[in-house]
Amino acid sequence: MAEALLAKPVVILNAPQLAHNIGAVARVMANFGLETLRLVNPRDGWPQEQAWASASGADWPLDGANVFENVGDAVADLQLVFATTARPRELQMPVITPRQAASELTQGLGQGLSVGLLFGGERAGLETADIALCQAVVTIPIDPKFRSLNLAQAVAITAYELRLLELDAPPPAFREGPAPADGAAMMGLFQHLEGELETAGFFHPPEKTPSMVQNLRTALSRARFSDQEVRTLRGVVTALSRGRGRVLEKIARQKAEKAGEA
């Protein structure tokens, strides 16, 4: 084969029927960082404009796609290939999950192997003769009540699992952006709020004040407010307790003045 080194798993589509599905596969390959696409006997020939039109700009897997006459040729240079099916077959072949497949393929890559994923066409799926050229069957755990999984979706699931391992699955930090405010800032917010609530007669009856304070603090602590948010909320407390008061004060003054005039 011309390809010197395959740093990532190859995606092989056996007898794909619809060009827009091939395009959709290219798109999802690009989403998850896969690059090499192989087509075995695309029904309507190759290249097909509609594939590029459906790839939303993910042209490179299509531009570089090689066409093969049969699965045997398409996997000829690969050392580890898994066949993806929605439906388990009567075949003496290990059946693994997409997650296990991703793990094994990633390990294989790490050992310098050339690896691939084989997908069947829209209608027929994979023949047992084709599966027999692979080292395991990957079964996507779909609901047996509705097995008709779109080709690009099947590629997406396995490519997603591969991507997670490529990233070494570092989950994003709990929060992007500023850190939560410290205890002193939160205490400042609490005391400001509670002081205003005290003035407003919120804590009633008085003996319930400690538990009411505690419940409020508990609810607000859970939000993990940032410093900026604490400042905003203190502004909220001030606005509510002073602003509204000013409005009512004005109304009361006007009323009193009118009463005085009458």
Add this chain to the structure above:
Amino acid sequence: MAEALLAKPVVILNAPQLAHNIGAVARVMANFGLETLRLVNPRDGWPQEQAWASASGADWPLDGANVFENVGDAVADLQLVFATTARPRELQMPVITPRQAASELTQGLGQGLSVGLLFGGERAGLETADIALCQAVVTIPIDPKFRSLNLAQAVAITAYELRLLELDAPPPAFREGPAPADGAAMMGLFQHLEGELETAGFFHPPEKTPSMVQNLRTALSRARFSDQEVRTLRGVVTALSRGRGRVLEKIARQKAEKAGEA
């Protein structure tokens, strides 16, 4: 809401543009055992024949799909909603992986909560104002070199993770404390607070109102307040805005009366 019990996560599509994508979403929902679809302002109206044509027989999510005017209405009966985006936003909201999301939503279901996943439309994705009504952002770990993820693929990834956990059938987790309030209760709190802040002149300058509202909602959404806590906080808002007002009103009246006497 009419729906008595939501045994599985609801899929909410905000402003979907293409009927065939809505159909593709229904198909992948059926693949992974999801049932309830909600549409917020589908661009071309609803129902649309093309959606059914693209669902490959997965008619039931489409047949049962309800249409909503805005995200707030669509999440009104849900207690835990995650917003799915390909691109992290500048928003103070926890960012989690699809796997973490599936785990939290499955736990929520086990605790009897109504839960959902919110997805943005094809072009615009989600507005920060919509994300502000959710409790976390789910980011699919796609390659930053090609972020254009198809809507149905985004649903597929998260639905697949949910399906894996459903098959694992984890024992219902013990819930600490009462359930989170639903979207309607939270919206009631937001609008009450914002109304009082508006009266108090908090939103200044006026053109900043939307971003100020959004930041407040985001911070408060994260806390996952219970119904009781929502009631308490509405009491806080009332006390701050009225209670203090009453005190000042009284003082103002006394002053005015004294001035009248003098």
